[in-house]
Amino acid sequence: MPRMSVTERRELLFAAAVRVLERDGLAALSTRAIVAEAEMSLASFHYAYETHEQLLVEIIAATIDGELSAGLAGLGDAAARTPREAIHGALTSYLELVRADPGREQGMFELTQHALRRPTMTALAADQYAKYHAAAAELLDHVAKRFEVTWSVPTADLARLVIAMTDGLTLAWLTSRDDEAAARLITLTTDALLAHLEDS
C-alpha cells in the first residue's frame, strides 16, 4: 500500500521472489505468489518488471555473485594451519550452508535446470558455472599462495573438480540427509585435491 519508487519496489519484489523460490520451489514461483509474499497488488509487479521471465533472469544473474563465492572463498581462510585443514574446512563450511538452508541450493538447481531448457537462458547457466569455477580457482590459488605450495595440475581443472564435487555433494545430501556420509565424502574430496599439491 505505501508509495515507493520503482527501484525500491523492484528490490522488494526481488527479495520476495527469492523467499518464495527457496521455500516453495521454482514451480510455485508465480507472479501471484510473488506479489502475495511482498503484499502487493498484482499490477504492481508489471509496473516494476516487464515480464515474469525478466525477474527470473535477474535472480539467476544476481544470486550467483553473492552465493557460492561467499560460501567457499570467504570461509577458506579461517584458522586453518595446513592446506588440508583449509580445503576440508571450506568444503565443510559449504555443507553447513546447504544444511542450514536446503531450499536455497535446491532453488539454484531448479533455476539452472530451467535456464538450460530455454534457449534464451542457456547462456545464463553457462555464465553461472563459469563464475562458480572462477571462484573455486581463486580459492585454490589462495590456498597455494598462503601455504607456499603449488598445484601440479592447472587450478582451472581442479576448480571444475571442486564445483562438480560440491554439486554432487549437495545432491547426495539433499536426497539422503546423511551427515556422516557427506562428511566422509568431503574427506575423500579433500584427499583427491591434496594429491595434486606439492611443495614449491
Add this chain to the structure above:
Amino acid sequence: MPRMSVTERRELLFAAAVRVLERDGLAALSTRAIVAEAEMSLASFHYAYETHEQLLVEIIAATIDGELSAGLAGLGDAAARTPREAIHGALTSYLELVRADPGREQGMFELTQHALRRPTMTALAADQYAKYHAAAAELLDHVAKRFEVTWSVPTADLARLVIAMTDGLTLAWLTSRDDEAAARLITLTTDALLAHLEDS
C-alpha cells in the same frame, strides 16, 4: 484410435511421457502433451492412470533401474586391461551417454528436484540415489575382484564419490558443453579413486 488393453495403453503413455520429458522437460510434461505425443484422446489418460502424479511416480521408479546401472556397470568390463582403464572407461562411457542424449539426464535431474519438493515423493528421490550408490558400489567391487586388488576405503563411500562426480560431471557438461574439460575431469576423478586402491 485402435482398441487396446489398459496395460498396453499404460505402456504407450509411459513411453510417450518419457519422450516428452527428455525432449521438452518436466515443465512441459502436461497430461495433454503426453496424450498428444501418444496420439490419444485426453480421456484415455485417466482411463490408464488415476492421476498425473501417478505417472510421474512410475517414471521415477522405473527409469532408475535401467538407467545408470546399465550406463555404468554394463560398460565397465569391456576390454580394460588395468583398473585405471576400467574406471576411466566406465566414466567416459557415462559421459558419452550424456552427450548422446542430454535431455535424458536433464530430465532425471528435473524429476529429482521435483520429487524433493513434494513430501509424498521425497522418499522416491532417496530410493533413486540409494540405487545409484548400490550400482556404483557393485561396479567398484567388480573391478576389485577382476583385477585382484582391494579398496582401502569402504566401497559404499567410494560409490558416493562416484555418483557425486557423475552428477557434477553431468551438470558441468550440460552447462558448458566442454568435452575436453569433461575429459580432464574424468581423469582427475579416476586418479582420486585409484588412490584408494591397493594390491591384495
Add this chain to the structure above:
DNA sequence: CACGAAGTGGGACGACCGACCCACTTCATA
C-alpha cells in the same frame, strides 16, 4: 443374438497462469 463389460472420445468444470487495461490516488514541480 443379447448383454454387460471394456474401452473411447468430445466436451466441460473450476482453478490458476502471465499479461494487461484503465480509472484512481498521490506527489513533485511550476
Add this chain to the structure above:
DNA sequence: TATGAAGTGGGTCGGTCGTCCCACTTCGTG
C-alpha cells in the same frame, strides 16, 4: 494552487492446467 508525471489496484483477457462426466462404440461371453 493547477498540472502532469509517477505510482496503485481492481478487474479481466485468453490460455493452459488436471480432472471428470457421459454418451458412444467395440468386444468377449452367455
